[in-house]
Amino acid sequence: GFPESHAASFALLAYASAYLKVYYLAEYTTAMLNNFPLGFYSPATLIKDAQRHGLHFRHVDVNRSDHFFTIEDGEVRMGLKYVKGLRKEVAEAIVQGRNPTCREGAESGEFGMRNSESSDSNHSPFTSVEDLVRRVPLINKKEIRALSLAGALNFERSVHRREALWRSELAIRPDVFSEQRTADNEHVSEDVAAAGFIRPMTEWQAMESDLRSMAVTIGRHPMAFLREGLKKRGVLSAIETHTLQKKDVVTVAGTVIVRQRPSTANSVVFITMEDETGHSNFIVMPDIFERFRRVITHNSFLLIKGIAEEGGMIKALYFEPIGGVMAEIGSHDFH
Structure with a gap:
């Protein structure tokens, strides 16, 4: 059928x-x-x-x-x-x-x-x-x-x-x-x-x-310019999130390329971020999303703190905009 x-x-x-x-x-x-x-x-x-x-x-x-x-x-x-x-x-x-x-x-x-x-x-x-x-x-x-x-x-x-x-x-x-x-x-x-x-x-x-x-660049990824300073703060790159153990508490930075809120997900939001090494994926529960709604929806570059889950996902708990980046990256967003 x-x-x-x-x-x-x-x-x-x-x-x-x-x-x-x-x-x-x-x-x-x-x-x-x-x-x-x-x-x-x-x-x-x-x-x-x-x-x-x-x-x-x-x-x-x-x-x-x-x-x-x-x-x-x-x-x-x-x-x-x-x-x-x-x-x-x-x-x-x-x-x-x-x-x-x-x-x-x-x-x-x-x-x-x-x-x-x-x-x-x-x-x-x-x-x-x-x-x-x-x-x-x-x-x-x-x-x-x-x-x-x-x-x-x-x-x-x-x-x-x-x-x-x-x-x-x-x-x-x-x-x-x-x-x-x-x-x-x-x-x-x-x-x-x-x-x-x-x-x-x-x-x-x-x-x-x-x-x-x-709206595109073939030069270095914007996050590559910030990497040295982020490393000093203990912030992980996308590729480093692929080897996390469950319940690891981590901070990751990147540019947001996807924000999803499927109608079947009970208001849960899914975010994908990108840096020079690849992609990292986050799950945002409704209460956390409402708390950080404006930061999440109005910033192209984010620093996210959360807890590693199974399947390479990170449960986001805290969001912070990354300052100093004036240009924006295109993203696929829910409306």
Whole structure:
């Protein structure tokens, strides 16, 4: 009857997904990210899980990225699709602008299958922010700023994000390409950048900029930056929770990726947290949830104290927000 067929259908999906993830990780991950929203986990979680399984990602780049994620030499190139505020038609115009002889939309589809662009004789890369603005007239000032903050305007690592943002402000001025712009003004902007007046972002700042501008990062996990200080406080990582004994009292920190309250669970809440080592799972009884409701529902980064249970679960007793982390991680939450 229905239960058996329903179970068989889910079993087939689970087996097929597991097979693809094990043997075709790059293709599987690319397809998942290109077809989002779908499934249970956010793109940020999918990327970190793939990285822990050995997949390498390449940063978003106006000279390399398509609208969708693509595969280059076995690694995944981030797509322009994830830059917040960038319209699809502008992303496609960027790809068309650097590949003028390519048919629009022909480079890659939602499954991201194409070869590295470095061998494409039609490839005509953008050389500067000004060049991009000139060749892609559809782009507006909000979009050029978004690309700057996402790190997509580094031009073969010759320009860092803050410098790109500075140059983008110059490039989007109404008179940027007019003959009235004096040579003195050009020399001033060049001298400021050359003098090191604009300092590059730190690794932490770049990570936060990634999360704000794209909701994903291919750099270090946010928790990795805090690990040394957490260790000194005796706070465990996710992987360390896998070997706990029942009734061990522990404190774990991470970013919340799932908050569940199934209708059949009598108001019990289940939380999954993530860090650079993997996932940790918590059960929250109704009275504890009500006591810490606002902390649980309004913070992306939490420190949880609890007692280890069977099956790798931890019964949460105390919650505390982790300060100093400004960006948020996407999570799957009950409503």
